[in-house]
Amino acid sequence: MSNALTPFSKFQLLPQEETLEIQRKKGSLFIGVPKESCYQEKRVCLTPDAITALVSQGNRVMIESNAGAASNFTDSDYSEAGATITTDTKKVFSCPIILKVEPPSVDELKMINPKSLLISALQIKTQSKQYFETLSKKKITALAFEFIKDEEGTFPAVRVLSEIAGAASVLIAGDLLANTNKGNGLLLGNICGVPPTEIVIIGAGTVGENAARAAIGLGANIKVFDNSLEKLRSLQRNLGQTIYTSTLQPKNLFKALKRCDIAIGCVRGKSRAPILVTQEMVEQMKSGAVIIDVSIDMGGCFETSNITSHDKPTFIQHDVIHYCVPNIPSRYARTASNAISNIFTPYLLKIAKDGGIENAIRFDKGLKNGLYFYHGILTSKSVSNWFDLPYSDPNLLIF
Secondary structure (H helix, E strand, O other): OOOOOOOOOHHHHOOOOOOOOOOOOOOOOEEEEOOOOOOOOOOOOOOHHHHHHHHHOOOEEEEEOOOOHHHOOOHHHHHHHOOEEEOOHHHHHOOOEEEOOOOOOHHHHHHOOOOOEEEEOOOHHHOOHHHHHHHHHOOOEEEEHHHOOOOOOOOHHHHHHHHHHHHHHHHHHHHHOOHHHOOOOOOOOOOOOOOOOEEEEEOOOHHHHHHHHHHHHOOOEEEEEOOOHHHHHHHHHHHOOOOEEEOOOHHHHHHHHHHOOEEEEOOOOOOOOOOOEOHHHHHOOOOOOEEEEHHHHHOOOEOOOOOOOOOOOEEEEOOEEEEOOOOHHHHHHHHHHHHHHHHHHHHHHHHHHOOOHHHHHHHOHHHHOOEEEEOOEEOOHHHHHHHOOOOOOHHHHOO
């Protein structure tokens, strides 16, 4: 028996290609969290727990001193979580990634280094053309967190802040009904032998649904008005019970407002909230009744509404107490900060895991939906139309 080795074929002797697994290169982030400078903004976008999660994955976070103070997070809490604390505002804004709740002011934009990544709210209707021109000159990449979509196609930041505003509107109204606040002395609770408080909710969206849930939990009777039958059906389905619902017929709404103790307005419009409650309707409401106009950030849906502040939140007109403070979630800053931080943290970890914002946007269409500037190029058609600025399709820039 021959022991000769089997000769190699010609094909086997040729160099062979080797297939390698392509992995996304993981990177580390350097995030700057400045103290919010906007009037009465008390929220912070990262909590100490979020800092711990980010630092444990090799990321760095620099936070301005007292950035979390209004939300009852101390510098010591952040330092123990692994963040670097500084009193130098410019140093924070020099970080490659800037994280804010409110959009930066024009003066703050000047402190941001070119080619940085900015993640904040956009609030397009409060911006100026100069804001976007500065972003362009500095070739900044910017994400608006209120436009980021999740896997279900919803806007998680908008939803969670609307949930807070809805639940808070009922709690605020209940407090304003107290005699100590010149209310009519009613308690939001189903006390045996005492007729329950009557609440009218105008708008069956996320704010209206959470206002309804809070009101029912406190034992109040509610009536919900909206022109969308689908929203009214969805609200009843989500609440798990049948409640009084109606389309926005003036006669039915007027009748309900005359009897109610609290009226909560939470409708939105394309450019302004529609005025659904006229001055004549307000004049016929009970003396000492309470109006909470959650729509005030879009002009308000009560004709008698005027913007108030957290320092002086109410005024009385036609013997009805009006609460018309924009940014209600800031009143509950710690809860709101936790909610915002829960949204920010997974996205930041994803950006680090994917090796940077470019890869993260490429792999996540929902994150790309929040993009409005890419290396100084405007990618938002809405901003382009609003301010008459040149626009490029982000899909042509990122592929």
